[in-house]
Amino acid sequence: MEETSELMRQADSRSDSNEQDSQNGKYMTFKSGNEYFGLEIQYVSEIIQFQTITAIPETEDYIKGLINLRGKVIPVVDVRLRFKQDPFEYNDRTCIIVINVKSMIVGLIVEKIAEVVEIREENILPPPTIGRDKVAHNKYVYGIGKVGDSVKLLLDPDKLLNDEDLSIVEKANEMNIDED
Amino acid sequence: MAEGFNTEDMLDMYLFENGQLLEQLQETVLEQKDADCFDEDSINEIFRTMHTIKGSSGIMMFDNITAVSHKLEDVFYFLRESHPDNVPHLELVDHVLEVEDFISSEMEKIRNGEAVDGDASRIIADLDKFLTKIKSGVDAGGAQAPPENVHEEPKQFYIAPVASSASRFYKIYITFLPETEMANVRAYKIVYALKEIAEDLLYSPEDILSDEKISEVILQEGFRVLLQAQSTEEEIRDLIGTGYYIKAVDVFECKAEEFLQGFDFGEAGAQIDLESSVEEIDARTQAGEAVETVEVKKAEQKKIAPGDFVIQSKEPGKQKKLAKDKPKGGKESFISVNISKMDQLMELIGELVISESVVLQSPDLKVPGLYLDNFNKAAAQLSKISTDLQNVIMSMRMVPLTNTFQKMNRIVFDVSRKLGKDIEFEMIGENTEVDKNIIEHISDPLMHIVRNAVDHGIETNEERAESGKPNKGKVTLSARTEAGKVWISVEDNGKGLDRAKILAKAKKQGLLEDGKPEDAYSDKEVYQFITLPGFSTNEQVTEYSGRGVGMDVVVQNLQAVGGALEIESKLGFGSTMSMKIPLTLAIIDGIVMETGTSSFVMETGVIKQFIRVKEEMMIHEPNGDEYIMIRGECYPVIRLGKWYGLTEYRESVEDGVMLILEVDDKRICLLVDRLIGEQEIVVKPIPSYIKKVKGLSGCTQLGDGSIALILDAGGLVE
Numbered sequence: 004m005e006e007t008s009e010l011m012r013q014a015d016s017r018s019d020s021n022e023q024d025s026q027n028g029k030y031m032t033f034k035s036g037n038e039y040f041g042l043e044i045q046y047v048s049e050i051i052q053f054q055t056i057t058a059i060p061e062t063e064d065y066i067k068g069l070i071n072l073r074g075k076v077i078p079v080v081d082v083r084l085r086f087k088q089d090p091f092e093y094n095d096r097t098c099i100i101v102i103n104v105k106s107m108i109v110g111l112i113v114e115k116i117a118e119v120v121e122i123r124e125e126n127i128l129p130p131p132t133i134g135r136d137k138v139a140h141n142k143y144v145y146g147i148g149k150v151g152d153s154v155k156l157l158l159d160p161d162k163l164l165n166d167e168d169l170s171i172v173e174k175a176n177e178m179n180i181d182e183d
Numbered sequence: 184m185a186e187g188f189n190t191e192d193m194l195d196m197y198l199f200e201n202g203q204l205l206e207q208l209q210e211t212v213l214e215q216k217d218a219d220c221f222d223e224d225s226i227n228e229i230f231r232t233m234h235t236i237k238g239s240s241g242i243m244m245f246d247n248i249t250a251v252s253h254k255l256e257d258v259f260y261f262l263r264e265s266h267p268d269n270v271p272h273l274e275l276v277d278h279v280l281e282v283e284d285f286i287s288s289e290m291e292k293i294r295n296g297e298a299v300d301g302d303a304s305r306i307i308a309d310l311d312k313f314l315t316k317i318k319s320g321v322d323a324g325g326a327q328a329p330p331e332n333v334h335e336e337p338k339q340f341y342i343a344p345v346a347s348s349a350s351r352f353y354k355i356y357i358t359f360l361p362e363t364e365m366a367n368v369r370a371y372k373i374v375y376a377l378k379e380i381a382e383d384l385l386y387s388p389e390d391i392l393s394d395e396k397i398s399e400v401i402l403q404e405g406f407r408v409l410l411q412a413q414s415t416e417e418e419i420r421d422l423i424g425t426g427y428y429i430k431a432v433d434v435f436e437c438k439a440e441e442f443l444q445g446f447d448f449g450e451a452g453a454q455i456d457l458e459s460s461v462e463e464i465d466a467r468t469q470a471g472e473a474v475e476t477v478e479v480k481k482a483e484q485k486k487i488a489p490g491d492f493v494i495q496s497k498e499p500g501k502q503k504k505l506a507k508d509k510p511k512g513g514k515e516s517f518i519s520v521n522i523s524k525m526d527q528l529m530e531l532i533g534e535l536v537i538s539e540s541v542v543l544q545s546p547d548l549k550v551p552g553l554y555l556d557n558f559n560k561a562a563a564q565l566s567k568i569s570t571d572l573q574n575v576i577m578s579m580r581m582v583p584l585t586n587t588f589q590k591m592n593r594i595v596f597d598v599s600r601k602l603g604k605d606i607e608f609e610m611i612g613e614n615t616e617v618d619k620n621i622i623e624h625i626s627d628p629l630m631h632i633v634r635n636a637v638d639h640g641i642e643t644n645e646e647r648a649e650s651g652k653p654n655k656g657k658v659t660l661s662a663r664t665e666a667g668k669v670w671i672s673v674e675d676n677g678k679g680l681d682r683a684k685i686l687a688k689a690k691k692q693g694l695l696e697d698g699k700p701e702d703a704y705s706d707k708e709v710y711q712f713i714t715l716p717g718f719s720t721n722e723q724v725t726e727y728s729g730r731g732v733g734m735d736v737v738v739q740n741l742q743a744v745g746g747a748l749e750i751e752s753k754l755g756f757g758s759t760m761s762m763k764i765p766l767t768l769a770i771i772d773g774i775v776m777e778t779g780t781s782s783f784v785m786e787t788g789v790i791k792q793f794i795r796v797k798e799e800m801m802i803h804e805p806n807g808d809e810y811i812m813i814r815g816e817c818y819p820v821i822r823l824g825k826w827y828g829l830t831e832y833r834e835s836v837e838d839g840v841m842l843i844l845e846v847d848d849k850r851i852c853l854l855v856d857r858l859i860g861e862q863e864i865v866v867k868p869i870p871s872y873i874k875k876v877k878g879l880s881g882c883t884q885l886g887d888g889s890i891a892l893i894l895d896a897g898g899l900v901e
Contacts, residue, residue, distance in 0.1 A: 024298050047700045055889055057781065057782070057882070057889065057890040057891070057892065058780075058781060058829075059869070059873060059876060059879070059892065060826075060827030060828055060829065060879075061827065061828070061876045061877070061878060062873055062874065062876065066872075068874060069869070069870070069873075069890050070881060070890070071884055071889065072892050074869060074885070075883055076867050076869070076871060076890060080284060080874045107870075107872055108870075109870075164872065178405070
């Protein structure tokens with residue numbers, strides 16, 4: 004748990020400092036499946052311990068439900084399921100990264116939080132357009148960051164949350180309602 | 184006016200206080216609009232209100248407001264003094280409302296930083312005419328005309344002493360409540376008011392406007408005035424008024440010699456001996472005027488004891504009590520708080536509740552052999568307090584609809600008068616509480632619907648007579664919560680919507696679907712046409728409605744808060760427009776229940792019955808639908824666990840509990856695992872990130888910090 008709280012402190016101090024400069028180029032990385040992913044730190048508002056989730060029926064499997072974040076109800080998304088990877092068992096070391104994208108607050112359940120790293124712009128490559136099984140990932144992976152020998156997949160949180168297929172369905176639904 | 188004085192604060196205070204006064208005034212006037220005349224209390228209240236507004240506007244140098252309020256004050260002065268019998272009440276109501284409107288609109292200008300330039304001369308002329316009329320009425324009736332209202336606008340800042348045998352001398356001692364802000368301005372208001380009658384006026388502390396620090400002095404030592412005037416003590420008291428910030432006003436008549444001594448009157452014990460004099464004055468106001476002078480004199484004689492100077496500050500506890508005892512007329516007092524602070528508070532309470540449950544369910548407590556009696560007692564107390572705290576915070580955001588409904592009352596009154604229609608207005612359920620944000624959104628649509636009802640819904644008096652309806656039209660405004668929604672309905676007993684006319688118009692505008700016969704449209708569908716942009720069956724455009732913009736805007740506004748408009752109508756008998764608004768953040772009574780591992784909440788109102796059933800009561804259809812026979816009636820059954828595909832729910836109906844729900848005359852049975860209890864719940868919207876799920880209208884936080892989903896009975900029934 005120490006490493007988590009250390010990370011929490013790191014994340015907190017970053018988001019508190021409010022100085023865009025010091026946040027630039029910093030990424031919160033976490034492990035999901037065999038890959039490491041990175042999220043720009045400005046989107047991360049906090050990291051919380053796993054807590055009881057209230058499931059919501061009839062939603063996509065990756066939306067696990069709602070949690071109560073100090074009186075605020077926020078939805079949580081299982082990142083592994085979102086990436087169409089196999090589900091994993093939650094334990095009390097599982098963490099939820101709370102991100103704030105366009106004033107939408109969502110929790111991401113991740114397998115393991117790694118560290119906060121700095122990736123310079125010259126070390127970020129565009130994602131390969133032809134990959135083996137990466138095709139599914141490409142829409143929310145906007146770049147590949149090199150840190151030393153390892154590689155982090157950088158995520159576009161907006162695309163991560165908003166499933167394009169889903170929004171088309173939603174729009175169609177809304178139109179149906181209008182016609183009613 | 185002194186430079187460097189904080190005019191911004193003064194202005195805020197001015198706007199806030201007068202705004203409240205005007206609201207109060209309107210309520211009083213509308214309450215009695217149907218009576219034959221105002222009762223004594225309201226006349227006094229209106230008089231005082233106008234007086235206060237006049238005073239404060241005078242200080243702020245809004246001359247037109249001062250002039251108008253002065254005029255109306257004159258009218259009510261006359262009413263109060265001579266009780267004329269033949270006052271045309273409605274005309275008077277009109278005048279008061281007109282003045283109120285004028286002042287409100289001027290205040291709006293002030294708020295927006297515009298120049299206060301409204302022309303009050305017409306209103307003043309009208310009021311003059313009115314006053315002359317009622318006065319002449321009194322004269323003709325043989326009653327004695329009262330003396331003219333002697334209040335005159337002060338022509339100069341300081342009025343030099345005028346020796347006159349009729350002059351009387353007063354020492355006035357005013358104490359303010361300790362929490363009063365800007366006591367110096369309050370004091371100046373009083374001085375300003377007194378100047379109207381003063382032949383000579385001295386006050387201490389003197390420098391009340393240019394020195395802001397003087398407030399402290401006034402609060403601590405009180406405000407003393409020496410006054411030479413011809414007025415009686417009562418008149419002086421009226422002038423000073425009894426604002427809520429004034430703790431006590433002591434007025435003592437004194438001799439000319441004392442007066443000339445100025446403020447160095449150490450011997451005047453009664454003035455300084457606050458404790459007893461305040462009590463006596465309190466008693467005096469209750470006991471009536473007869474004994475009054477005697478008592479004061481007694482008090483003066485008794486209390487001549489030097490050294491009483493210090494009492495005032497030595498017994499703050501006593502003063503506080505006195506201040507509290509002062510009746511506030513049963514009115515609730517309010518402060519305005521920044522919404523973001525409320526949100527913050529709400530968040531913190533949420534956090535508190537969670538940490539509370541963390542402490543109370545701490546695994547350390549599970550160690551065997553612990554003696555926890557005291558801990559449990561303390562914990563129960565803590566839970567109680569935090570629950571209460573939570574309830575209070577939640578309820579703070581809720582505002583009753585009373586104010587909004589009062590505004591509608593005014594609109595009905597105005598419009599019906601102008602159109603010459605005789606309309607009764609009834610309000611039902613105005614105490615229904617709605618989240619403040621929602622009130623802001625529904626105010627305009629509601630106004631529009633009410634206007635429509637009065638303007639188009641209710642026929643003219645002649646038409647009503649022709650169709651043999653009772654003379655008086657009636658508009659009923661009602662509010663209720665049902666099925667997790669607030670329903671605000673405007674019902675009129677007017678002519679109703681004309682289906683054929685609407686259809687014809689829709690056809691003309693090409694709104695009908697090709698190939699769909701006209702009678703295939705349900706009434707509801709037909710009525711929905713009037714909510715389309717540019718659709719108005721009214722040929723004439725009136726001042727109030729009929730331009731075809733309106734109903735579509737109403738619907739848009741409602742949709743913005745997730746609401747909807749339902750129209751019901753019967754040709755010749757009237758129509759009902761119901762706004763259905765979701766209760767985001769509204770508090771409802773709910774039953775908490777469990778199915779599988781999930782908690783659900785359902786509004787208490789829609790649940791008709793809980794019942795345990797036997798397997799043989801069930802009827803299974805081959806296609807999977809299930810029904811149940813309960814006491815000879817057949818209900819469709821929804822198993823909550825199956826409906827939402829939950830896990831670990833109880834399969835057998837005999838293990839669970841059936842709820843009989845009723846929504847819009849439809850009844851269904853809902854099977855859940857077990858009931859937990861009833862509690863007040865705060866409806867929160869499900870985050871927009873999650874798409875809408877049928878049968879769920881929101882979520883709520885239970886006492887232990889966990890989240891329960893709110894079931895929408897309406898959705899389940901569909």
